Amino acid sequence: xxxxxxxxxxxxxxxxxxxxxxxxxxxxxxxxxxxxxxxxxxxxxxxxxxxxxxxxxxxxxxxxxxxxxxxxxxxxxxxxxxxxxxxxxxxxxxxxxxxxxxxxxxxxxxxxxxx
Amino acid sequence: xxxxxxxxxxxxxxxxxxxxxxxxxxxxxxxxxxxxxxxxxxxxxxxxxxxxxxxxxxxxxxxxxxxxxxxxxxxxxxxxxxxxxxxxxxxxxxxxxxxxxxxxxxxxxxxxx
Numbered sequence: 001x002x003x004x005x006x007x008x009x010x011x012x013x014x015x016x017x018x019x020x021x022x023x024x025x026x027x028x029x030x031x032x033x034x035x036x037x038x039x040x041x042x043x044x045x046x047x048x049x050x051x052x053x054x055x056x057x058x059x060x061x062x063x064x065x066x067x068x069x070x071x072x073x074x075x076x077x078x079x080x081x082x083x084x085x086x087x088x089x090x091x092x093x094x095x096x097x098x099x100x101x102x103x104x105x106x107x108x109x110x111x112x113x114x115x
Numbered sequence: 116x117x118x119x120x121x122x123x124x125x126x127x128x129x130x131x132x133x134x135x136x137x138x139x140x141x142x143x144x145x146x147x148x149x150x151x152x153x154x155x156x157x158x159x160x161x162x163x164x165x166x167x168x169x170x171x172x173x174x175x176x177x178x179x180x181x182x183x184x185x186x187x188x189x190x191x192x193x194x195x196x197x198x199x200x201x202x203x204x205x206x207x208x209x210x211x212x213x214x215x216x217x218x219x220x221x222x223x224x225x226x227x228x
Contacts, residue, residue: 033215043203045219091159095215102149102174103217107158 002027004094006106013082014114021077021109023092029053031097034068034075039089039108051075082113117142121206121220128227134179134193136223138206141187146208148189149217150181153203165189201227 003026013019036048051068059066063080089110093103118141150162161174163181171181182190203224207217
């Protein structure tokens with residue numbers, strides 16, 4: 001079965017704290033794709049990153065970083081020095097390696113950053 | 116650049132009334148198109164996806180239907196709305212080639228009363 005689990009339903013931090021959002025996935029495919037999306041209060045999902053299963057390099061983009069570990073089937077997302085604008089629902093998603101298939105989303109983690 | 120539009124942005128409809136939500140994509144051709152629903156406080160549920168004109172795959176049996184009359188147009192419909200159809204409806208697309216991430220439209224917030 002293909003599945004994405006985001007065990008953290010809600011996280012609250014104070015500005016400038018670092019925060020890590022966990023994502024664990026299940027798939028039998030050897031080739032697959034992982035994603036993170038941000039959903040601010042406006043509702044539109046914003047694409048953040050895609051990671052291919054054959055590329056385990058971690059990635060950093062400004063205050064955002066992603067840690068992909070195939071051994072533990074995890075794709076965690078860390079925000080360094082969080083800001084109020086980071087408050088949103090964050091979704092992790094999996095795309096199997098099949099033509100025409102949609103993303104399989106986790107249930108999302110609501111991040112609240114207070115000043 | 117590619118853009119995706121959805122309308123209306125918000126909609127309040129009585130139970131039993133029909134529904135038509137429209138999604139259009141600009142700046143690309145032959146996209147894969149998707150309809151998702153997000154109930155309040157919940158994750159995203161895939162409703163339909165389409166890999167081409169007239170090709171619709173349904174993920175969840177329900178009183179909703181989808182159509183793709185043109186390459187870059189995707190329509191979500193219902194003949195009779197239920198209270199449980201309330202939610203946030205998102206349309207998404209992705210390219211047919213090596214790009215696999217999906218890009219989402221602004222969404223339609225539907226309230227069935």
